[in-house]
Amino acid sequence: MKTQLHTLIAAIAFATVSVASLPALAANDHGTHVAQAASAATDMTDGEIRKVDKENGKLTIKHAEIKNLDMPGMTMVFQVKDKAMLDKVQAGDKVKFKAASEAGKFTVTELEAVK
Numbered sequence: 001m002k003t004q005l006h007t008l009i010a011a012i013a014f015a016t017v018s019v020a021s022l023p024a025l026a027a028n029d030h031g032t033h034v035a036q037a038a039s040a041a042t043d044m045t046d047g048e049i050r051k052v053d054k055e056n057g058k059l060t061i062k063h064a065e066i067k068n069l070d071m072p073g074m075t076m077v078f079q080v081k082d083k084a085m086l087d088k089v090q091a092g093d094k095v096k097f098k099a100a101s102e103a104g105k106f107t108v109t110e111l112e113a114v115k
Helices: 002-042 083-088
Strands: 045-053 058-063 074-080 094-102 105-113
Touching (some): 045 074, 058 105, 074 083
Parallel strands (some): 074 105
Antiparallel strands (some): 045 058
């Protein structure tokens, strides 16, 4: 009985210490994740407009690596979040943009021409 009591006390002590350390561990992990997400959110990707498809709301962009999508540089077609973006650029324009995967489609969410 005495051995069982010592075992129970040791288990409670271990559980208390383990549970007490969880907020600190979670905060450190969450802080790192938040910092990485904030960095990715502010990163804009360099690109060159190859085609503007106003009718379908699409841009063909030759782009550098898109870090937040873990995508290497290539040329591809993107949807645009706002069709007004299509009036700001034309084929051959150098741009900086942000893209996201929305409803399974790669979408340009921000776009600015580079002067």
